[in-house]
Amino acid sequence: PITTYFTANFIIGRLMSIIGISKAWNISPKFLTLEIAGKLSVNPSAIESASQDFGHIVKAIPEAVLHPSSAEDIATLVKFSYNSSVPFSIAAKGHGHSVRGQAMANNGVVVDMTSMKNHRNGSGIRISSDGCCADVGGEQLWIDVLNATLERGLAPVSWTDYLYLTVGGTLSNAGISGQTFRYGPQISNVYEMDVITGKADFHTCSPKKNSELFHAVLGGLGQFGIITRARIPLEPAPKRVKWVRMLYNDFSAFTRDQELLISINGRKDKNALDYLEGSLMMDQGSPDNWRSSFFPPADHPKIMSLITEHRIIYCLEVVKHYDDQTKSTVDMELQQLLKGLSYMPGLMFEKDVLYAEFLNRVRSGELKLKSQGLWDVPHPWLNLFIPKSQIADFNDGVFKGIVLERNITTGPVLLYPMNRKKWDDRMSAVIPDEDIFYTVGILHSSGFNDWEAFDDQNKEIMHFCGKAGIGVKQYLPHYTAKEEWIQHFGSKWKTFQQRKHQFDPKMILSPGQRIFNNN
Ligand code: FAD
Numbered sequence: 186p187i188t189t190y191f192t193a194n195f196i197i198g199r200l201m202s203i204i205g206i207s208k209a210w211n212i213s214p215k216f217l218t219l220e221i222a223g224k225l226s227v228n229p230s231a232i233e234s235a236s237q238d239f240g241h242i243v244k245a246i247p248e249a250v251l252h253p254s255s256a257e258d259i260a261t262l263v264k265f266s267y268n269s270s271v272p273f274s275i276a277a278k279g280h281g282h283s284v285r286g287q288a289m290a291n292n293g294v295v296v297d298m299t300s301m302k303n304h305r306n307g308s309g310i311r312i313s314s315d316g317c318c319a320d321v322g323g324e325q326l327w328i329d330v331l332n333a334t335l336e337r338g339l340a341p342v343s344w345t346d347y348l349y350l351t352v353g354g355t356l357s358n359a360g361i362s363g364q365t366f367r368y369g370p371q372i373s374n375v376y377e378m379d380v381i382t383g384k385a386d387f388h389t390c391s392p393k394k395n396s397e398l399f400h401a402v403l404g405g406l407g408q409f410g411i412i413t414r415a416r417i418p419l420e421p422a423p424k425r426v427k428w429v430r431m432l433y434n435d436f437s438a439f440t441r442d443q444e445l446l447i448s449i450n451g452r453k454d455k456n457a458l459d460y461l462e463g464s465l466m467m468d469q470g471s472p473d474n475w476r477s478s479f480f481p482p483a484d485h486p487k488i489m490s491l492i493t494e495h496r497i498i499y500c501l502e503v504v505k506h507y508d509d510q511t512k513s514t515v516d517m518e519l520q521q522l523l524k525g526l527s528y529m530p531g532l533m534f535e536k537d538v539l540y541a542e543f544l545n546r547v548r549s550g551e552l553k554l555k556s557q558g559l560w561d562v563p564h565p566w567l568n569l570f571i572p573k574s575q576i577a578d579f580n581d582g583v584f585k586g587i588v589l590e591r592n593i594t595t596g597p598v599l600l601y602p603m604n605r606k607k608w609d610d611r612m613s614a615v616i617p618d619e620d621i622f623y624t625v626g627i628l629h630s631s632g633f634n635d636w637e638a639f640d641d642q643n644k645e646i647m648h649f650c651g652k653a654g655i656g657v658k659q660y661l662p663h664y665t666a667k668e669e670w671i672q673h674f675g676s677k678w679k680t681f682q683q684r685k686h687q688f689d690p691k692m693i694l695s696p697g698q699r700i701f702n703n704n
Contacts, residue, residue: 212249219265221258225249225294235295240284241563242636245291245697248273252297254304256381256413259296263411264385266294266693274696277411279351280326284564285663287406288354289697296411298324298353312337318376318419323353323412330417331544340422340540342452343368346462346476347547353412357695358661359404359614361603361624363460363504366447369607372403372614374418380410383689391416396611401684404614406662407695408681409688423506426459426543427519428536430479431501431528432466434491436580438527439463439499443602444573444621446503446522450604458522460504465584465598468492475550476597476628480534491529497584499600501528504543554630563636567627567643568660572619573602575655579625582649588627591642599626613681615658615674624660670700 211227219225226232231250237243253259259277266272274293281288289295301324302309309322310333319341321330328348334340344362345355356378360371368374377391380402388410390399401409433439449457466472472480472488480488492498503523507515523533554560571579588594602623608616616622627646629639650657664670671678685692685701696702 215269216249216265219261221251221253221261224252224254224258224300226252231297234281235278235297236289237281238284238286238288239282239564240286240566241561241633242284242565242640243286243289243697245286245289247276247290247295248292250295250297252300254300256301256379256387259411259413260381260385260387262294262296263381263383263693267383267385267691272691272693274702275693276695276697277323277353277407279324279354280349282347282350282354283697284566284661286697287661287663287695291696293696298351298411300324301413310334312339312419316419318416320414320416321352322414323351323356325352326350327352327355328545328548331541334419335422335541338422339419341371341374341417342420343371343374344544345371347551348545349548349551352415352417356403356412356415357405357407361660363462363502363601365607366461366601366603367450367457367459367607368452369609370614372612373607373609375403375415376418377416378402378412379414380412382410383691383693397684398688400609400611401613401681401688403609403612405684406613406698406700408613408685408698408700409694411694423459423540424508425506426538426540427505427507427515428479428538428543429503429519429523430534431523431526432488432491432532433499433501433528434495434497435527436499437577439501440573440576440602440623442501442526442528445526447602447604447621449522450607456518456522458503459506460502461601462502462599463601464500464502465600466492466498466500467496467588467594467598469595474597475554475630476547478550479536484534488532491532496589501526506540559630563631563633565629565631565636565639565643566661567625567629567646569625569650570615570617570658570660571623571625571650572617572656573621573623574619575653575657576600576602576623578653579623579650579655579657582653583646587642587645587649591645593638593642594627594629596628596630597626598628599624613677613684615662615677617656617658619656626660665699667700 212225216222216225227249235250236246251262274290276288276290277296277298278288279298309325311320316339343364345360346362355371379389381387388395505519602621605620631639674681692701
């Protein structure tokens with residue numbers, strides 16, 4: 186009867202594929218005995234979507250895609266690979282917003298984490314009765330976490346600029362934004378997680394329980410386990426924000442003011458800003474970009490002429506939250522904080538918006554680009570961390586040198602500082618060894634035929650940093666050779682490797698990072 190079953194499957198599968206409806210029938214026979222076989226798909230659209238990401242640069246075709254309805258489904262798949270004589274690779278895919286294939290699995294299985302959302306029956310985001318924290322599925326988008334927590338007047342404190350990313354995806358990197366200088370990255374704001382390791386073991390971990398796994402997974406680039414739940418601290422959410430941008434033509438004044446402002450950074454310090462970022466403005470046709478539309482149209486000509494005059498203008502951006510109790514004092518507090526800063530006279534701009542509108546500020550730009558067909562294009566991005574002591578050299582050599590010379594930069598360029606003490610060195614994330622370091626994000630969009638030119642610029646930047654001895658670390662790192670990874674992790678490499686042997690000894694998880702498996 187088994188032979189008959191497979192013969193029938195084969196014939197039906199062939200017929201269906203001839204008429205273009207192939208499916209579960211065509212999955213590799215090795216999966217057919219699995220109880221989750223019905224959740225494995227080889228549907229061309231599922232395979233196609235798992236073969237690409239936001240970067241549109243790398244393509245890797247998996248053998249199948251798992252649409253799990255529970256953590257047990259994921260554990261079953263990992264266990265099957267772990268016990269196979271030839272283990273196959275498995276990549277959790279959150280929202281696929283990596284830019285270099287990090288959530289892909291060439292010839293392996295991609296776990297479409299978002300499928301879990303449909304099976305949670307509303308339990309994907311659960312707020313504790315005392316409101317101190319939320320238990321959130323690893324597959325949940327931060328925008329959904331925001332909306333659910335705001336309903337209770339609460340919110341997490343550490344964010345990314347863009348909220349259509351999954352909790353598991355950002356916790357595998359760090360999760361940074363303008364709140365990081367004060368609250369630390371998102372990985373510093375997790376109480377506890379449920380994780381399925383590369384051995385298919387299911388563990389709850391925290392700083393006290395299975396702490397090695399907890400620290401390994403945070404910033405761990407998906408190498409040690411699949412996060413199925415994270416417990417995130419919550420605080421009362423503010424109602425509105427004062428949102429201010431100031432323009433500089435002098436880089437040292439710009440960074441001096443940024444560093445001064447992030448020096449007040451106590452979590453409970455009422456005098457601290459709630460958000461601080463910065464960006465470069467170069468001639469790209471408008472002072473606004475997809476990441477934010479901020480400046481009043483009437484001021485565009487004035488700003489554009491400054492950009493023409495100076496070629497690079499630096500924009501310092503800050504936010505102060507307020508609610509009904511602080512409504513009457515927020516302006517004065519902000520004035521006090523910004524007193525004595527060295528921005529160009531008259532070039533301060535202010536907005537007053539709802540807290541949720543501020544946090545979700547990138548969405549409108551995304552929708553606009555989507556409507557123009559300009560969102561799903563190649564994104565040869567370069568994200569870096571740079572020690573404070575070398576940020577001026579970086580500005581001179583990279584922005585005033587390479588970037589102006591090549592004159593091809595399109596898209597936002599971010600530059601803002603953070604405090605090292607808000608990061609936990611036991612975690613896998615890698616940062617420079619200085620109390621203050623900067624993040625630089627060069628967020629190019631390109632055409633399908635010219636992304637290499639941007640990639641060449643990125644390589645030239647990395648080469649310059651190497652030659653100039655700038656202690657740069659990549660954020661959302663992408664390397665192709667093992668030696669580069671060893672250099673990236675530096676003193677953390679040994680621990681990273683040991684943890685891999687402990688939690689994923691058969692090198693099954695997240696092969697698209699190309700750290701242990703070079704497929
Ligand atoms: P994916 O791309 O799906 O996965 C990323 C990695 O994590 C892969 O290796 C994958 O295997 C692994 N992974 C995914 N889910 C899990 C899980 N549940 N458990 C274990 N491993 C998992 N980052 C910031 O820090 N700050 C920003 O402001 C910011 N803005 C961005 C804006 C845009 C428009 C984009 C495209 C990206 C931005 N990023 C930002 C980067 C983003 O945080 C990372 O690319 C993140 O990995 C994306 O999440 P994702 O859900 O799409 O992950």
